[in-house]
Amino acid sequence: MDAQLTHSLRADAEDNRERVLEAARELFSDRGLDVPMREIARTAGVGPATLYRRFPTKQALIDAAFTDELIACRGIVDDGCADPDPWRGLKSVLRRIGELNAHNQGFTAAFITAFPDAIDFSRHRTGMLRSLAELCGRAQKSGGLRADFVPDDLVLILMAARGIAAPTLNARLAAARRFSALAIDALRASGDRETLPPPARVAAPLVA
Amino acid sequence: MDAQLTHSLRADAEDNRERVLEAARELFSDRGLDVPMREIARTAGVGPATLYRRFPTKQALIDAAFTDELIACRGIVDDGCADPDPWRGLKSVLRRIGELNAHNQGFTAAFITAFPDAIDFSRHRTGMLRSLAELCGRAQKSGGLRADFVPDDLVLILMAARGIAAPTLNARLAAARRFSALAIDALRASGDRETLPPPARVAAPLVA
Numbered sequence: 299m300d301a302q303l304t305h306s307l308r309a310d311a312e313d314n315r316e317r318v319l320e321a322a323r324e325l326f327s328d329r330g331l332d333v334p335m336r337e338i339a340r341t342a343g344v345g346p347a348t349l350y351r352r353f354p355t356k357q358a359l360i361d362a363a364f365t366d367e368l369i370a371c372r373g374i375v376d377d378g379c380a381d382p383d384p385w386r387g388l389k390s391v392l393r394r395i396g397e398l399n400a401h402n403q404g405f406t407a408a409f410i411t412a413f414p415d416a417i418d419f420s421r422h423r424t425g426m427l428r429s430l431a432e433l434c435g436r437a438q439k440s441g442g443l444r445a446d447f448v449p450d451d452l453v454l455i456l457m458a459a460r461g462i463a464a465p466t467l468n469a470r471l472a473a474a475r476r477f478s479a480l481a482i483d484a485l486r487a488s489g490d491r492e493t494l495p496p497p498a499r500v501a502a503p504l505v506a
Numbered sequence: 507m508d509a510q511l512t513h514s515l516r517a518d519a520e521d522n523r524e525r526v527l528e529a530a531r532e533l534f535s536d537r538g539l540d541v542p543m544r545e546i547a548r549t550a551g552v553g554p555a556t557l558y559r560r561f562p563t564k565q566a567l568i569d570a571a572f573t574d575e576l577i578a579c580r581g582i583v584d585d586g587c588a589d590p591d592p593w594r595g596l597k598s599v600l601r602r603i604g605e606l607n608a609h610n611q612g613f614t615a616a617f618i619t620a621f622p623d624a625i626d627f628s629r630h631r632t633g634m635l636r637s638l639a640e641l642c643g644r645a646q647k648s649g650g651l652r653a654d655f656v657p658d659d660l661v662l663i664l665m666a667a668r669g670i671a672a673p674t675l676n677a678r679l680a681a682a683r684r685f686s687a688l689a690i691d692a693l694r695a696s697g698d699r700e701t702l703p704p705p706a707r708v709a710a711p712l713v714a
Contacts, residue, residue: 448705454670454685457708461669462662477662484688489697497656500665 315352317342322363324467327404331360331412364409367402368422371395375426379433385442388433389482396459396474403463403470427453444487455481464500472498523560525550530571532675535612539568539620572617575610576630582606583634587641593650596641597690604667604682611671611678635661652695663689672708680706 321342325333335356339349353359374394381387399406410419430452437443459477464470475495483492529550533541543564547557561567582602589595607614618627638660645651667685672678683703691700 444699446699446702450705450707451684451688454681454706454708455688457671458666458669458685461666463665473662476659477666480659480663480692481688484692491652491654494654497658498662499658500662 311352314342314344314348318344318349318352318359319363319366322359323367323402323405326360326363326408327402330404330408331356335359360409360412363405364416365418367398367406368419370398372422372426374398375429375433379429383442384433384436384440385486388430388437388443388485391430391433392455392481393475393478395456396478397471399460400470400474401467403460438487441487443485447485451485455484462500464498469498469500472496473500519560522550522552522556526552526557526560526567527571527574530567531575531610531613534568534571534616535610538612538616539564543567568617568620571613572624573626575606575614576627578606579603580630580634583637583641587637591650592641592644592648593694596638596645596651596693599638599641600663600689601683601686603664604686605679607668608678608682609675611668646695649695651693655693659693663692670708672706677706677708680704681708 318338322333322338325338325341335349336346338359339346342349349359353362374391377394378387378391381390410416413419427449431449434443434447434449434452438445438447459474459481462470462473462477464473472495476498479492479494483490526546530541530546533546533549543557544554546567547554550557557567561570582599585602586595586599589598618624621627635657639657642651642655642657642660646653646655667682667689670678670681670685672681680703684706687700687702691698
């Protein structure tokens with residue numbers, strides 16, 4: 299094969315992998331980890347043979363989907379920490395993690411319920427929270443983040459954001475964006491206000 | 507019986523009722539609706555006979571516990587709406603509903619899962635949301651609540667608040683108070699800042 303063809307085949311394979319993982323995360327999110335492999339292949343638009351060549355077992359697929367999500371999350375945090383303006387970096391972390399979670403809602407919870415002792419996950423979480431705490435400290439020093447903020451507040455807000463449920467991906471994204479903008483205004487030191495993204499309708503909460 | 511004694515017996519009975527309902531909500535919240543009646547009596551510090559005289563069936567107890575919660579919630583909303591300062595009224599609603607939910611976390615969800623068609627609940631919710639929307643409108647006109655707020659934002663925030671989990675009641679209350687204060691700062695029109703209650707540690711969220 300010439301180099302051009304090899305390259306193109308590699309790109310196709312990479313595309314297939316992404317499509318399978320995206321379909322898997324979506325189906326796992328909506329319906330739990332029991333979705334049949336056959337259905338994941340169908341949703342991804344690949345043949346079962348292609349799916350099994352890439353991911354010989356369901357477990358391999360689940361692990362890859364979760365690992366990809368961890369990598370995406372770590373990437374968001376690293377990007378935020380690398381921003382020369384730490385408050386801008388922190389705001390982008392809040393926005394982007396909100397969107398990531400809206401995409402994958404349900405999958406993370408299902409994974410952690412099924413595999414509570416996944417060691418990589420807890421190490422990932424600890425490392426991520428440490429980086430975020432450091433970013434928050436710099437954002438406070440820069441005057442962007444309110445002085446009475448503590449890193450536990452970020453944990454609180456991220457946990458709260460995960461409580462927002464909506465039936466469709468678009469509704470979840472809209473809700474996540476609106477909530478992140480409000481959270482940013484809760485955390486800023488000054489009286490400035492975010493330009494809020496469009497309102498989002500979620501089901502009425504289970505308020506008693 | 508003289509009037510004094512009758513009064514005192516009534517007060518005792520009322521105390522018992524409250525203690526039973528409080529114990530029931532706490533146990534239902536922590537462990538679901540399957541907790542044995544016997545254990546509820548023990549936790550409340552009353553004899554089984556007293557419990558069964560008041561609540562002949564588990565269902566009667568569950569209904570009473572839930573109804574009490576609805577009444578408490580409605581009372582919080584009515585108090586807020588009656589405040590001559592609508593923004594102060596709205597802030598008190600946010601704080602007090604947060605605390606109420608911290609107390610009853612799990613019970614509402616368990617109840618709604620078990621009895622999804624409880625008609626009173628949906629009527630209650632609709633009425634409450636209507637009152638809150640009206641209060642929010644007045645709070646905006648008064649200049650306290652930000653102009654770009656929409657009532658759906660309140661639904662979003664209340665739903666998010668319910669996503670905050672912590673293993674003990676005290677931790678849940680601390681987290682609810684801190685979150686409500688941050689939410690109030692997210693919603694206010696001005697750059698003023700709440701004096702935040704003490705930080706709250708919750709378990710690291712299921713962020714992937």
